[in-house]
Amino acid sequence: MSSYRVRRPGARVDFDKPLTFSFDGQAYDGFAGDTLASALLANGTRMLARSFKYGRPRGIIGTGPEEPNALMQIETGAHTIPNLKATQVELYDGLVARRTTGWPTLEFDLKSLGGLFSRFMPAGFYYKTFQNQKLWPKFEHIIRQAAGYGSAPSEPDPETYDHSHRHAQVVIVGGGASGLLAALLAGRAGLKVVLLDEQNECGGWLLSSPHSVIGGEQASAWLKSAVGELQSLPNVQVLTRTSAFALHDMNLVLAVEQLQDHLPIADRAAHQPRQRLHRIRAERVVLATGAIERPLVFGNNDVPGIMTASALTTYLNRYGVAVGKRILLQTSNDHVYQGAADLARAGCEVVLADTRTRINPAWEKRVRAAGVDVRTGFGIAYARGRRAVTGAQLVKLDAQRNVVVGSGPSIDCDALGSSGGLSPTVHLYCHDGGRPHWDEERLAFVVPEAGRAKSGIYGVGAVTGEFGLQNALEQTERITRELLSSLGKSAPTSSGNLKTDEPDATPARRIFRVPDGRAEGHGKKAFVDFQNDVSAADIHLAVRENYRSIEHIKRYTALGFGTDQGKLSNVNGFAIAADVLGKSIPEVGTTTYRPAYSPVTFGTLAGAHAGDTFEPRRYSPMQAAHVARGAEFEPVGQWLRPWYFPQTGEDLHAAVRRECLAARRGVGIMDASTLGKIDLRGKDVREFLNRVYANAWTQLAPGKCRYGLMLDENGMVMDDGVTACVADNHFLMTTTTGGAARVMTWLEKWHQTEWPDLDVYMTSVTDHWATAAVVGPKSRQVLAKICSDIDLSPSAFKFMDWREGTVAGVPARVFRISFSGELAFEVNVDANYGHHVWEALMDGGREFDITPYGTETMHVLRAEKGFIIVGQDTDGSMTPLDLDMAWAVGMKKPFSFIGKRSFARSDTAGPNRKQLVGLLTDDPQIVLAEGAQVIERADVTPPAAMLGHVTSSYYSPELGRSIALAVVRDGIARRSEDGHKSGRDLLYAYAGGKAHKVTVVSPVFVDPKGDRQNV
Template identity: 70%
Template sequence: MSNRINHKNSRVDLNRPLTFTFDGQTYQGFAGDTLASALLANGVKVVARSFKYGRPRGIIGSGAEEPNALVQIDVGARTTPDLKATQVELYDGLVAGRTSGWPSLAFDLKSVGGKFSRFMPAGFYYKTFKWPTKLWPFYEDIIRRAAGYGKSPVEADTETYDHQHHHVDLLVVGGGATGLLAALLAGRSGLKVLLVDDQSELGGYLLSMPNVLIGGVSASTWSANIINELQSLSNVTILSRTTAFALHDMNMIQAVELLQDHLPHAARKNAQRRERLHRIRASKVVLATGAFERPLVFGNNDLPGIMTASALTTYLNRYGVACGKNAVIMTSNDLAYQGAVDLAVAGIAVTVVDTREQINPEWAAKTNQLGIKVYVGYGISEAVGSNAVQGVQLVKLGSLKNVVTAKGPYVPCDVLASSGGLSPTVHLFCHDGGRPQWDESRLAFVVSANGRAKDGIFCVGAITGVFALQEGLVNTHNTLAELLTSLGKTINNSGLVLETDEISVTPARRIFHVPDGKDGHGAKAFVDFQNDVAVTDIQLAVRENYRSIEHIKRYTALGFGTDQGKLSNVNGFAIAAEALGKTIPEVGTTTYRPAYTPVSFGALAGAHVGDTFEPRRYTAMQTTHEQYGAEFEPVGQWMRPWYFPKPGEDIHAAVNRECLATRNSVGMLDASTLGKIDIRGKDVREFLNRIYANAWSQLAVGKCRYGLMLDEAGMVMDDGVTACISDTHFLMTTTSGGAARVMTWLEKWHQTEWPELEVYMTSVTDHWTTAALVGPKSREVLAKLCTDIDLSKDAFKFMDWRDGTVAGVPARVFRISFSGELAYEVNVDASYGDYIWNELMKAGKEFDITPYGTETMHVLRAEKGFIIVGQDTDGSVTPFDLDMAWAVGMKKPYSFLGKRSLARSDTSRTDRKQLVGLLPEDPNVVLKEGAQLINSSDITPPVAMLGHVTSSYHSAFLGRSIAMGFVIDGIKRRDEEGNNIVYAWAEGKAVKVKIVSYVFVDAEGARHNA
């Protein structure tokens, strides 16, 4: 069935047919259609099933307000869920599908449950799915499946996206009549202007009202003239298909532009972005965002074929679609009458039901002239039909609000529209703290023209409650004149005519809804169509003592989802106010938050995906590691070798082999990722004294020292070894993941607190590549390649460094160890990374030198009791908790960061959680990291938590499992026989554990001092 009419003012090109599919059926539309208009033109009424009850749902709106027609577009990597059919531009070959209804739209299994809707009121989820608790995962799965909507793509997105930044004098949001006029007046003044509008063409609701004249010309001609002039101004930029979805502090607005979604796939350019996110900084903002028509609330008001009056008019005038042959329009204001007239002129039978006691005489004369029957003082109690509306039952209304005095006639129809007045689109205005005010004369939450002039935000048109076109244009002119004057600009009125021939608008006089109790167990009256929130749900929430509209919203789901209150909020507020015995302004509004409409993750991410979002950094030895078969893991931004498996080895076998080889002979680790900061200046020692907890004044040239870096609270934030290159030159190393944070920390304190210190810092992490040669044979390996450094025990001691040459390359060699073994860190220019690794591997071949990765590094350091900041610390650990008082110079005559905090009563108490070693009673059990430590295997609540496991491994060298963790008063407990037993609880099991020293291998240090 085709509902297409050859409307002379239609924006659809009937000479350009397009083929598309919906839910597996093939249809024809035309260029200029939306998916919604094309479906309606083809007689498709049911497009969705409702969220909770599985009721059939049709298209209600014509734009961003549409709550029902959420569709899945495209297939494969391009598929996009939950787009509104009213905003999807039709193109040839478009593939669309439903997002709700199982197994089909014709029959939804949820509709069976919907017949028992009296048992599923607001909050029934919370009351029903509480027990037995063990079944919650089952309940959750069923609820999620039943909820819909849409499916995210599982394939990688093949499209690209980007961001663009703007700095403008004036941003105008909205391309309707008032937005166009505001942009023109500002553009004529010479201001740098940006105009954004979410539709494919500018004009807003003017595109739906072609019969209105402005200055003696049609609305479309008037707007076309302004658009042409705007396009001729070099200081004006127009972005169509661009939705401003968020307004932030200091007039930063975010908008997303759809660049290619309206094109057939064959016409899309791979080199062009699919969407673009615009970040706009504007000195002044004009919001010309208009208003949405809100529906009236009556029984079965969700039947397919029921829509807003403005949508019915839009489909007729803009898209040339007659949504039915016999229309009923229910209204409480004058706004619907022009649509009724347009429908009648197009040959559609029209009946108007007006809830008011009297109507505008001018509209009465027009409707009478066209033979339109008008029921004055009537309302609709319920719509009649199953899968589509077939008629309405009228009731006679009294003078009091929503009081029925008598039953009225039954009126057959195949399309039903309603108009409950306009709700200004105040969402953006409210995003950063603005609040609308209730206007009783307009029955709407509105903002003033100078809404937030102090912030540079001005409002024009319907958002201010000015719903008449001529009044809106005059209001816009006056607001822009005031705005431009404040900027020292003059307004240019040349050629502007703002008079219209529209009939005066009488605002809505009542917010009508079906009388209380009518929809209790019969015809449901819906307020929020997307979330199946009925009148009785709001009334129930009030009876259950919810008093705040924010709480009522959350209990009922009113205004959730993509609706965001566009259609539902004011009706919901009115019903809540009535139930609470309050006025609507006393109830107030809910909070509007970004995004105004859904925004794709692709647009938000832009080009910041993959390596551009989280760049992967590789050391200079990457090629060699790959040749040796390394498996990698991310450490911060670095990709580091995790382990080097041989054929047939899993991670456990490989790590055991690497650990034993390193302890017994020699292993090699790529340590290039350690942060390296070059610090110079005459005050460098003083600077280090303040930054580190220990002393640096006496460190000799050629020596290294381990240091703990504390934050202001006295908690460990980083650690590392710093070498004295000269009296005015030190090289600091940091943790791999902490390099950038530490560099920022140093600069922050130097620049803001100690600018008098002559210190210069340079990050040199990428300048050096570091090979750590570790194990009892490491000296013999290095001696093969280094002849200009005396490597003997007494000449080159532990924590010394030397300049020399390794394999012919200038090098700094440090004798430091993170394993407890004899070890040397060979630092050379990064360009020699692969070369130095390969040369060391050749030199160590006779000792079966073994490359090892981060997992083995962790095991070796844990065997020695060395901490890793961020794993064995969490921002709440002091040096004393780590049993590292030796690294804190509390008696040195100068202060250091965190020193004062270490003296606080809480940080100085002795019964804090302290670092200990842990040995499971069963040596084959490796404790779960994060396991809670408790005093007993009895886990009957409440259970006192004594601490937790931070590091846990199997040690091949020791032939058993080991762990480190924190226990309250742990240092004392490890020395008290009988009091040194705790239990590690995780995943429902308690494992008996003995508290011991955290140094498991070579407590005397003989190995690293060898």
């Protein structure tokens, strides 16, 4: 390939700013404005990669996100990035790039030896070979190494990333001529507009064809004027280097903005993120995403130096690079003619072979005047060359029957460009369920120009099949005015003269592959998907092997996989499949387009959620008070909760023993602010609670509380908590600390999908309330010192009641509920006053030796009472009956609830289920390991039947011995009652190589009648 620089007027390269960079350790020169691809081409680099399957030499084919071959490893160390496309990497001084394929070297790739036996590796080769599962482990590492394609950095990423959330009236995707015109019209109408374009500047195809004429002036002048006006409008934001990679329901556009990737690493600002993820919710979305030129399929069409015809034009006009001196252009349409003329005027020797016999006379006149040799009725049978194209063999075509009727001349060339037409970039339109339709006249899958107007999605320009510049601009003006009208606006001024100098289009010829069977028959493969080495013969084979759906053909051949997502290959593949199946292209249809349109870094998706911010730590309003008292903390979900409060010389066990005895015999205080709290309102709130809880809520009066079990569809316990009736249409639900978000999602799911007719509104208020639980026999005396407007007497304020009043001068809700089995009051105040009220309670309890306690003591206290913790004593397979909590299930209530029907299943209602029990060890000083397996005999010689396991295990200061909760098969029937042992109650708990004898008892170890909490 004889590439060289051409200083073209209008080129976007600054020839006064030279840059240096390296590729595979060799130094090269480039200029500001280059991409890595254009700079490598300008330096005459022929081969950049090896193909995935056969190790064939590969070079650059395109100019943007459609590039399948030139995948680069950029930079080194912590800054390295794999698989960036050289066509999208902006050149900067000192850039370091290396290949991602080719081993041991790019020049000699061992995988290419396998390519000599490609006839034995057709489509489906891997599937068939590795049906023998014993083979895959032996060859996996070899295959993965041979695949290449870069490596992820092994060091922590030093860059930062950002997320932005915004709203716009109109989001326009694509900054080409149509996108710019739509933005101008919407911006002039006063709408809030965001224009997104993935390139470093707006212009689209106008950057590659700056000498086209719009309204009597050169396109470059029109472009400069349009961009300048948009930048002057305060209601318009233009984001370049920003790729819209997903379009979701309700017009949510996701876009990634590259803020510093174009800068040398040393020049990147430490305070600025490398990339930013934009989440934009739009009233209207305009897709001006353009189209990608698809190559023709012929023998050896993957040789380096063979590109799309538009790529040759772009490298010439935009980057000042002539890819070759002798250029062969193969086309079936008018789109290459302007580029052919430009190449010829730049001094290239150009031969243009058109598969049509009747071509556009206006275009023919232009290109012949520029010195282009035009050959009509010819197609390429195959290209010559291995590491660089050296020529091509033409064949004579019958225009009507699309068959080869004779041989043609052999053309020498050092660069070859082909054009099989344009493929609109329909990906975003399809992300949320839209489907493009086949336009036979334009030979493309297109987006309807009205898009899905009811959803606020419109298409303009080439994405709708309007490939001519003038027609596209006129259509854009018309569609944009319709959009403005839908928002109650009108375009205040005309967009002016939109007339261009393009000749009228001549119909393109439907040709996706020159039908010359001899090419592949002589080893000259005709590739459809370059990245995955999928040839036309592979698609034929897939059909012969009875694959009929295009989705199945795709998966069998790997057509459209990889980083380019079929941008170049899909339509050619669909057409070849249609031809083999004897169907029309629309009958074959398209495969499914899924986000992301182009690759997105994990850093961008994560944003600031990395390191300590990956799971943001949440603190209760009393955090400072706990720190001041020397608390040790433990994470509970996202919350950081006090674990225990050690005094001088105390370890965990000593501190917990002291805290437990204080709560049982005096008064303790615990921060319960982290419990999930959900405010439910609406006239149907009681009915809603009846459906989501297992027990009944119809009769619960205001001022009362009730404990409830929440079940999943299988009847298994998923959460529990106390819910208070504030008013007939107002309840406050509490959940477990770790289950708050899950329960909120669960409630919303059922309300929105199953019972949208119920008048219920849910709000998470966990962070709104601070909660202090005052626990123990002296808790009433403590609370009475700082609360004078609530009657705390046992007769006026009973267990499971709640009252409103004032605590320490702060409006409060006080609940008489207990997770310890002792007399207890939970004081809830506005979170802003949490610290104040906590300190007031500590001052009020000083004379009673009030003792703060943490989660470890809370666990011991509740285990002594047999109170479960969902997720610790349950595992998603426990029903209320398994927990001996039938009292919390309203089987007789006249309405159903989630999970009710599951109780009738044979498995759920049958014998041998694991049930919650208590365990007492023979040696009261042995504390069983949580997770210890429960077995029938001390002999653990395999196989040993596992009856269950220990779920909670502690030393009980109140009892002076160890206790444990466990789930055991038929556990309730095994329980020893009142110390009378039956034999079945004697089991063993096995852990750490030892089996300890245990007795199965009731899980309630302390105060089994509940007298203490009712005083």
